[in-house]
Amino acid sequence: MLETSARLLRLLSLLQSRADWTGAELAGRLGVGLRTVRRDIGRLRELGYPVDAAPGVAGGYRLGVGGALPPLLLDDEEAVAVALSLGTAATGSVAGLGESASRALAKLLQVLPSRLRHRVAAFQEAVEPLAGAAGPGVDAGVLAGIASACRERRRLRLRHRGREGTVTREVEPHRLVCTPRRWYLLAWDVEREDWRTFRVDRIEAPLGPPGARFARRTPPGEDAAAYVSRSITSAPYRHRARILFHAPLERVAPLTSPAAGRLEPVDERTCLFLAGADSLESLAAYVAAKGVDFEVLEPPELVPVLREVAARLGRAAGASAPG
Known part of the structure; x- marks a missing residue:
């Protein structure tokens, strides 16, 4: 049988490892009787650990939520x-x-x-982080406030900096979606009656108090990550492109980023790349660098840009010293 102090630590570890335990399960794990389990639960409560108990045959114990963070036991x-x-x-x-x-x-x-x-x-x-590789910083308070509103399904009034200046939007926040460089909020825009994606680093602090509760909506036909991926890779840009890669999706997917464009399978040998860009030159360089044959479905303006890039590369290859 474990000594009292060691047994209390073992009991605390068990309560932290899963949500619910019956008294019999705890007694069996600790090798003690039910009365000892009840006494040890009382000791944990005296030490500040909020242990909730439910009576009856189906009842048991669970570690509740307290006013302060108690010590955690980690393996x-x-x-x-x-x-x-x-x-x-x-x-x-x-x-x-x-x-x-x-x-x-x-x-x-x-x-x-x-x-x-x-x-x-x-x-x-x-490990040494690459300076300058991270995206714009996000205010931790704004992020926490949005996450809380998502969980509690409460409306928010956001001050968002866009291309047309700072605008105020009343939204029903749905999900936060993060990429390696940025955080995005997917929300229902109450005024526009449509889904919108907001960059969190452009939401001004502080957030206003949470508003009325709302019934949860579901993005049309997609989960939150897929919807945000579609919106950030095409909608905000001047040019939208459809590129047919002559390679299966499984080969092209590791070469692209979800934040750069969306891949869709066509058949076993080809896949479609949907992307947006403010610069046709940067788009041409991006798709050409994949090392996969492709053809431009749209926009037609991208084709002469590709010819210019190809000619420039040819001149560079001819002017460079062999070896």
């Missing part, structure tokens, strides 16, 4: 995963999160066993 892999995630967050795109992540990481490293600290240190020494 080796969980501790390393949290440490690496905090290290990544410290250099991420959410403004104001870096300092908090660094403080949390320092606390975690202080109590990690030596064998785990060496694993985390190896990662920190081997």
Whole structure:
């Protein structure tokens, strides 16, 4: 039988590992009787852990939500995963999160066993973020406020900076979608009665108080990530392109980014690339760099640009010294 202190830690670990436990299950795992389980639950409550109990045959125990964050018990892999995630967050795109992540990481490293600290240190020494690769910073308070409104299904009034200046929109927030460089909000625009995608870094802080509750809507025929991918790769740009790659989707997909364009299968040997760009030259360079044969379905204005790029490459190849 475990000593009381060790048993309490084991009990806390079990309660944190899944949502619900019956008293009999906890007693069996700890090797004690039901009365001891009830006493240990009482001790955890005295220490500040909010343990909820449901009476009856189908009842049991679960770790509830308290007013303060209690200590967490993590196994080796969980501790390393949290440490690496905090290290990544410290250099991420959410403004104001870096300092908090660094403080949390320092606390975690202080109590990690030596064998785990060496694993985390190896990662920190081997990885160096590329300066300038991250997208525009996102206000952590704005991000948290939007996430809360999504969860609680409450309307928001946003001040969003667009090409025509700052506009105010009343929206029903649906989902936050992130790419490696940017965060987007998919929301129902109440005034326009349609779905809209907003870049979160262009939403001005602070957010106003959440408004009335709303019934959840579903984007037409797509999940949130697919809808945002479609909207950010075509709608905002001057030129829209349809490119037929002469290669199966499985080959082309690793060569493209969901933020650059959308791929659709055509048959076993070809796939369609749908994208947008403000510059036909940049679009031509992007598709040509994939190393896959292709043809332009639209716009026709892209074809002479490709000829110019091909001629320029030919001149560069001819002017370059062999070898």
